[in-house]
Amino acid sequence: MRLMRNRGYFAAFIVSLAASFGVQACSSSPQGTAPSSDGLTGKLILTGSSTVAPLVGEIAKRFEAEHPSVRIDVQTGGSSRGLADAKQRLADIGMISRALKPEETDDFQGFVIAQDGIGVIINKANSVGAISDRQLVDIYTNQIQNWREVGGEDAPITVVNKAEGRSTLELFLSYFQLQNSQIQADVIIGDNQQGIKTVAGNANAIGYVSIGAAEYDIGQGAPIHLLPVGGVEATVETVQDGSFPLARPLTLVTANPPSGLTQEFIQFAQSEDVHDIIKAQNFVPVQRKELAQTLR
Amino acid sequence: MAKPLQRSSPSRSPWLDRLSAFGVWSVALIITAIFAWIMGDILWRGAGQISWDFLTLPPQNAGRDGGIGPILVSTGLILVVCLSVSLPLGLGTAVFLSEFTAADNGFGRLVRRSLDILSGVPSIVFGLFGYTFFAQTLGLGFSILSGGLTLACMVLPILIRSAEEGFRAVPADYRLSAASLGLSRTATLWHLLLPAAVPGIVVGLVLGIGRAIAETAALIFTSGYVDRMPTSLLDSGRALSVHIFDLSMNVPGGDAPAYGSALVLVVLLILLNGAANWIGRRLSFQSGFHWR
Numbered sequence: 001m002r003l004m005r006n007r008g009y010f011a012a013f014i015v016s017l018a019a020s021f022g023v024q025a026c027s028s029s030p031q032g033t034a035p036s037s038d039g040l041t042g043k044l045i046l047t048g049s050s051t052v053a054p055l056v057g058e059i060a061k062r063f064e065a066e067h068p069s070v071r072i073d074v075q076t077g078g079s080s081r082g083l084a085d086a087k088q089r090l091a092d093i094g095m096i097s098r099a100l101k102p103e104e105t106d107d108f109q110g111f112v113i114a115q116d117g118i119g120v121i122i123n124k125a126n127s128v129g130a131i132s133d134r135q136l137v138d139i140y141t142n143q144i145q146n147w148r149e150v151g152g153e154d155a156p157i158t159v160v161n162k163a164e165g166r167s168t169l170e171l172f173l174s175y176f177q178l179q180n181s182q183i184q185a186d187v188i189i190g191d192n193q194q195g196i197k198t199v200a201g202n203a204n205a206i207g208y209v210s211i212g213a214a215e216y217d218i219g220q221g222a223p224i225h226l227l228p229v230g231g232v233e234a235t236v237e238t239v240q241d242g243s244f245p246l247a248r249p250l251t252l253v254t255a256n257p258p259s260g261l262t263q264e265f266i267q268f269a270q271s272e273d274v275h276d277i278i279k280a281q282n283f284v285p286v287q288r289k290e291l292a293q294t295l296r
Numbered sequence: 297m298a299k300p301l302q303r304s305s306p307s308r309s310p311w312l313d314r315l316s317a318f319g320v321w322s323v324a325l326i327i328t329a330i331f332a333w334i335m336g337d338i339l340w341r342g343a344g345q346i347s348w349d350f351l352t353l354p355p356q357n358a359g360r361d362g363g364i365g366p367i368l369v370s371t372g373l374i375l376v377v378c379l380s381v382s383l384p385l386g387l388g389t390a391v392f393l394s395e396f397t398a399a400d401n402g403f404g405r406l407v408r409r410s411l412d413i414l415s416g417v418p419s420i421v422f423g424l425f426g427y428t429f430f431a432q433t434l435g436l437g438f439s440i441l442s443g444g445l446t447l448a449c450m451v452l453p454i455l456i457r458s459a460e461e462g463f464r465a466v467p468a469d470y471r472l473s474a475a476s477l478g479l480s481r482t483a484t485l486w487h488l489l490l491p492a493a494v495p496g497i498v499v500g501l502v503l504g505i506g507r508a509i510a511e512t513a514a515l516i517f518t519s520g521y522v523d524r525m526p527t528s529l530l531d532s533g534r535a536l537s538v539h540i541f542d543l544s545m546n547v548p549g550g551d552a553p554a555y556g557s558a559l560v561l562v563v564l565l566i567l568l569n570g571a572a573n574w575i576g577r578r579l580s581f582q583s584g585f586h587w588r
Contacts, residue, residue: 045438050546053521054358061356073522073532075438076542090432191545216548280357282548 040067042261047075048082048095050191051168051210052250055114055281056095059274063265070261083108086255092262094253098171109257112249113269114283117211117239118168119246121196124223125203128152133230137176139206142184147204160198160207161185168192171248172208199224211239212282240284250283338559345556355523358547359539364557366525370440370533371509371564373526374519377444378508379501382451386504387497389452390459391485408457415453422450423514431518438532443519447511451504458503462496463489491580498576502569509565512537536561 046056053076060072075091082094087107100110120136122128131139131150138144139157148154161183162169173180187205189195195209200222211234214226226234230245238244258266268274275285349363356362389407397404426446436442466489474484512535520532523539534542540557543550 050542054542054547057521057523058358071524073438073520075521075532076546077517193545193548193550196548213548220549 040261040264041069043071043073044092044261044265045073045075045090046082046093046095046252047077047085047091048253049079049097049250050076051097051116052095052113055250055278055283056252056269058277058281059113059269060265062274062277063268072265083253086253089255092254093258093266096251096253097168098248099251100253108253108255111252111254111258111266111270112286113252113274114250114278115239115247115286116250116283117234117236117244117247118171118208119211119214119226119234120206120208120229121199121214121224121226122206123199123203124225126152128227130228133176137178140176140178140183140185155204158186158202158205159184160187160189160195160205162195162208163188163190168208168210168248171246175246196222196224210282211236211244212284216282236282236284249286335562338555338562341552342555342557342559345552346559350553350556351560354525355539355553358550359523359543359553360547360549361553364536364539364553364560366523367534367536367539367557368560370519370526371536373440373529373533374444374447374515374535375505375508377441377529378447378451379505381445382448382455382504383501385448386452386455386500387459387490389456390463390493390497391489393456393460394463395481395485395489408460411453411456414449415457418513419450419511420513422446423517425449426514427517436530438518438520438522439530440519440526440533441529443515443533443535444529446514446518447508450511450514451508454507455497455500455504458500459493459497462493462499465496466492494576494580498572501572501576505568505572506565509561509568510537511535512541516541536564 044060046053046060053074057074060074064070064072077085079094079096079098082091082096083104084094085091086094094108096110097116099112100108120131126147128147128151135144135150139150140159140161142159144150145157146154147157162172164180169180172178187198187207189198189207192209192213195207196214196217199205199207200217211226214224214234215236218224218226228234232238232244234244234246239247252266252269254262254266270286272285278285351363351368352365353363354366355364393404393407423446426442426449430436430442430445431438436445470488470492471484474488479487515535515538519535519538521534521538521542522532523534524531526533536557540554540561543554543557
């Protein structure tokens with residue numbers, strides 16, 4: 001008797017697992033999507049930059065709310081992934097946190113949705129107020145190894161660099177005309193938040209991150225501060241008016257000229273309807289005039 | 297008869313005894329303190345976030361506001377897929393290794409060796425494999441199914457090796473007695489070996505669930521990043537650990553909800569472990585065995 005009861009328990013356990021799987025599998029057939037009043041239906045897949053993904057995710061939610069039978073899936077993986085997936089048609093739209101390079105414009109169409117400035121950050125305990133572009137290059141190439149040489153205290157400089165494949169790194173390198181192999185980094189980081197946390201935790205560190213992210217964290221009391229670049233203060237305002245030199249456009253890319261749902265979504269992402277979302281994510285909305293320019 | 301043991305003089309030093317006792321105690325205390333510190337930190341920063349709304353509402357403003365409702369559902373579904381695939385496969389392989397092959401069998405050794413290597417493979421490798429195989433080759437795309445199957449591959453080695461140990465721990469007498477009573481091999485397996493091996497299986501289950509639910513790298517490319525409430529297993533669904541990673545790495549101001557989510561994850565893990573142990577005890581009590 002005992003043995004029988006036990007068998008029943010074990011079988012019940014297995015069956016309940018299998019059942020929960022089966023029930024889910026049954027419901028996995030594509031659900032019928034009722035066309036909404038505006039006739040927009042379907043599904044879009046976006047992949048790419050982890051900087052752009054949270055922003056586009058929010059834009060997608062608002063778009064879905066306005067068009068109930070549209071589904072937009074936002075995935076991440078980095079700008080290179082966004083370009084590769086858009087090219088192989090694994091994604092309808094790719095997301096990159098930079099402008100398209102000239103050699104890429106044959107294969108892709110780019111649509112700027114917002115601007116992001118890259119600011120150089122140091123720890124708040126560091127007394128250095130400003131450094132020239134030349135000094136920054138020397139710091140990153142290990143010609144300058146001590147803060148004393150740029151007017152700070154006698155302490156070794158911890159150079160924080162971005163990992164390979166990050167578009168922040170590419171933009172930083174091209175502005176300062178550096179090769180990544182020239183940079184002698186002490187710490188390699190991936191995301192903005194990691195950069196901010198590294199510099200906040202090390203009084204002698206220097207790094208570069210998104211200005212929006214840095215301003216937000218400074219507002220929240222993070223012990224870091226932004227250095228001017230090329231003599232221009234690093235603020236959201238200088239990024240917006242175009243005077244800040246080290247800025248990058250957050251760009252949606254497609255392999256074909258967009259049409260249908262893809263086109264509708266890109267237009268929505270560039271419209272003023274989403275400016276509040278862009279600001280809430282600490283990025284800078286682009287003005288209509290600039291858009292017309294970038295679209296040509 | 298053996299001579300009574302002579303106490304050798306050097307080990308009689310009370311100082312040495314006290315010192316080694318102190319050493320052992322302090323090591324144990326440090327380990328406990330580290331655990332308590334981590335738990336305390338998560339509890340301290342995360343407890344304020346927890347509310348019914350946080351557990352049920354969808355995330356808003358990139359996760360800074362709102363809750364983790366759809367993410368909890370996705371995490372649960374991924375785990376269900378993972379276990380319902382890995383548990384039967386794992387138990388089957390463990391039975392094969394312990395009951396159908398000798399310990400020194402060449403093929404058995406090959407299987408065991410490959411499992412041991414597999415269990416040491418970094419999870420990002422499983423993630424890339426899952427992305428190319430399940431998502432692209434099998435066409436499952438970014439989906440809970442892709443994620444669950446990828447996790448199943450990851451969890452299998454742990455599950456199989458622990459279950460195999462469980463089966464091997466059953467005394468050979470049981471099998472001999474069963475055979476002498478004329479029980480078939482299948483009956484012996486169902487009625488005798490499986491219940492007796494439950495402690496080993498539960499250990500494997502607990503370790504496997506732990507590895508699966510904490511996984512980030514393997515899931516970001518398979519089950520994906522979408523934080524909508526999933527309506528099917530073919531939907532992309534963000535796992536709790538991916539959500540925590542995204543909040544702390546990509547979202548300025550995401551630290552507070554990240555701690556809240558981390559607390560939920562830890563509590564979930566403790567509950568699942570408790571459940572696995574409870575089921576294990578029920579099963580072995582039913583069979584009349586008492587394992588201590």
